[in-house]
Amino acid sequence: MSTLVLGGAGYIGSHMVDSLRAQNKAVVVVDNLATGHRLAVPEDVPFYQVDIRDKQALSAVFDQEEIDQVVHFAASSIVPESMTDPLKYFDNNTAGMIALLEVMLEHDVKQIVFSSTAATYGDAKESPIKETTPQLPINPYGLSKLQMEQIMAWADKAYNLKWVALRYFNVAGAKPDGSIGEDHPTETHLVPIILQTALGERDAITMFGDDYNTPDGFNVRDYVHVMDLVDAHVLALDYLAKGNVSNQFNLGTANGYSVKQMVEAAREATGMEIPATVGPRRAGDPDSLIADSTKAREVLGWTPQYESVQEIIKTAWTWHQTHPEGYQDRSKN
Ligand SMILES: NC(=O)c1ccc[n+]([C@@H]2O[C@H](COP(=O)([O-])OP(=O)(O)OC[C@H]3O[C@@H](n4cnc5c(N)ncnc54)[C@H](O)[C@@H]3O)[C@@H](O)[C@H]2O)c1
Numbered sequence: 527m528s529t530l531v532l533g534g535a536g537y538i539g540s541h542m543v544d545s546l547r548a549q550n551k552a553v554v555v556v557d558n559l560a561t562g563h564r565l566a567v568p569e570d571v572p573f574y575q576v577d578i579r580d581k582q583a584l585s586a587v588f589d590q591e592e593i594d595q596v597v598h599f600a601a602s603s604i605v606p607e608s609m610t611d612p613l614k615y616f617d618n619n620t621a622g623m624i625a626l627l628e629v630m631l632e633h634d635v636k637q638i639v640f641s642s643t644a645a646t647y648g649d650a651k652e653s654p655i656k657e658t659t660p661q662l663p664i665n666p667y668g669l670s671k672l673q674m675e676q677i678m679a680w681a682d683k684a685y686n687l688k689w690v691a692l693r694y695f696n697v698a699g700a701k702p703d704g705s706i707g708e709d710h711p712t713e714t715h716l717v718p719i720i721l722q723t724a725l726g727e728r729d730a731i732t733m734f735g736d737d738y739n740t741p742d743g744f745n746v747r748d749y750v751h752v753m754d755l756v757d758a759h760v761l762a763l764d765y766l767a768k769g770n771v772s773n774q775f776n777l778g779t780a781n782g783y784s785v786k787q788m789v790e791a792a793r794e795a796t797g798m799e800i801p802a803t804v805g806p807r808r809a810g811d812p813d814s815l816i817a818d819s820t821k822a823r824e825v826l827g828w829t830p831q832y833e834s835v836q837e838i839i840k841t842a843w844t845w846h847q848t849h850p851e852g853y854q855d856r857s858k859n
């Protein structure tokens with residue numbers, strides 16, 4: 527039996543595929559290459575360029591392959607874009623989940639691990655954020671992910687579909703050997719933008735807003751290493767395979783870093799100057815998002831290895847230095 531990785535050509539999905547293969551597990555990838563890269567998936571992994579909303583094409587993959595579990599990374603995930611084009615998010619994310627679950631249930635596949643997000647909590651009233659903290663998203667991206675969680679919960683009640691929602695905080699870093707990493711066609715994420723600036727590909731990093739309700743006025747986030755993150759997915763697949771109930775887990779380090787602190791950490795980690803300027807706030811950004819991941823540690827047995835942002839940034843730096851132009855297959859997207 528194989529694990530189907532939806533969005534396996536993307537940043538996090540490609541690290542998941544790599545991890546499953548390292549454990550000699552059979553993997554199948556579906557990706558429409560909207561933001562992913564064919565070169566991020568090894569040639570010997572079955573790969574289908576399919577949009578998950580195309581039920582006929584997705585169904586054909588389930589007919590062709592023997593799938594028992596699904597890991598669902600395939601989504602649109604840029605917070606500012608969701609503010610200006612919300613319907614894209616409700617279509618690709620929310621409607622994509624409905625199409626996917628219909629196809630899974632038609633094929634009697636009833637276990638799914640899902641990429642949820644800290645963005646479902648919005649401007650949370652408590653910190654660190656627990657799984658029980660109210661989910662009150664303040665941008666369409668976060669709302670679409672909350673809707674996806676809720677759709678799975680009803681599918682569990684009605685059809686006995688078992689799901690784990692992993693609510694990631696800010697994912698960063700790369701496989702330490704630098705062979706795979708983060709390469710989005712339009713980069714909006716902080717760490718790659720800082721490192722592209724360090725490489726001289728950008729003149730300066732603009733820090734969005736210095737008037738947030740945080741100690742230094744800059745936005746605070748909890749940065750978790752992509753390798754630790756995929757470990758949690760492997761544990762979640764085992765958790766479901768053992769017949770456990772549906773569940774949700776926050777994945778972060780419980781350490782908050784402001785944008786300014788991240789720039790300073792990157793200067794230390796890379797030894798580069800990294801010019802930075804202060805610009806206006808970006809729409810849809812909460813002040814601070816810090817995770818309490820005690821539940822993932824206790825229930826899944828998750829033990830993240832990377833506690834320091836400098837270590838996280840160093841692995842991303844290896845990727846960016848060895849792949850200054852990313853996967854170099856952008857013309858195929
Ligand atoms: N990067 C983060 O910090 C972060 C934080 C929280 C949650 N997440 C979630 O994790 C997941 C992966 O994020 P990422 O940073 O790797 O993003 P990514 O854009 O690199 O990966 C998403 C992949 O899904 C594919 N895809 C998108 N829509 C699809 C569709 N309709 N059909 C088939 N394939 C489709 C894309 O081509 C891409 O390869 C997303 O669901 C995102 O919302 C990411």
Ligand SMILES: O=c1ccn([C@@H]2O[C@H](COP(=O)(O)OP(=O)(O)O[C@H]3O[C@H](CO)[C@H](O)[C@H](O)[C@H]3O)[C@@H](O)[C@H]2O)c(=O)[nH]1
Binds near residue numbers: 644714733746808
């Ligand atoms: O050029 C930049 C880019 C980002 N930022 C700031 O850096 C922080 C992190 O921004 P990212 O765009 O890297 O990440 P987001 O926090 O917006 O969102 C990420 O984490 C969220 C959960 O916290 C979501 O799940 C989402 O998918 C994922 O992209 C924010 O305070 C942002 O304002 C800057 O100051 N300058």
